[in-house]
Structures are given as C-alpha cells and as structure tokens.
Amino acid sequence: MRARLSLALLAAAAAACTRADSRAAKPPAARHYLAGVRRYPGSAVVDSSTTPDVDHVSLETGMPLDSVTAFYRRTLPAAGWSIVADTGDSLSVAIYAQRGSLSLWVRVSRTGPLASRTSLIAAGQADSAAGASGQQR
16 A cells, blocks of 8 residues: 555656646645644654645654553643544554544554554545634644
8 A cells, every 4th residue: 555655646746747837826735634743752753644634644662552542642632632432452542533623543553562653643624614713734
C-alpha cells in the first residue's frame, strides 16, 4: 500500500510540475488535521502522509504501551477532544476521539517490553462548512 501511495504522490507531483500555465490558480493550503494533537514526548516519526481529508503519522518510542496510552487519555480531553471509544488489551489499544467536525484515531501497539508504536490518524470535513463555524483545523 505504501508503494501505491508513493507512486500516486510521485505522479501527482510530476503532473503539477508539467503544468503549462504558470499563472494557474494555486490550490488552497493543505489542512493539517493533526495540528495541535500532542505527540508522546521523545517519540520519533517513522512514517507520515497527508491527503486533503486525512493526516497520518506513525511514531515509535522506547516507552511501554501503558505509559503512552495514559498520555493520550490525559492530553486529548485537555485539548478539547471527546474520547468516544477506548478499547484494547495488553498488546494494542485503540482510542477514537472527536472535536467538532474532526475525528481522531489513536492506535498504540506494543513492540517490546519497553517500546511501542503509535499511529495517529485525523480526518475532517472536505467542505468549508466546518471551517466557517470557526472550528480549528
């Protein structure tokens, strides 16, 4: 899937570079749905992608799953997110949260006794109605 996504991004970039009319209207600035979502301190980005409707980032840290999930359970509500679902076990935890028209999925997976990987995926409305309501993106 990564290969297909990379190929699609490469094709889109090549098409944008070959545009004949340099006066063509510029696309609107990309939304960053994960802006304002705190990352676990000391975590390292291992993968990320952005589309007009979705932001995704994968992070790794040398901290256990319980510590990382406790961080998100504490910081998301403090940032205005409502936790809608929180399920999991000793190997993986999935948290689903909402803030206005935004949705956030947090999945933390154990990769070792003192290591975990977190996947943050945020999505929003493609139309401008949510932006007109003053909702932060």
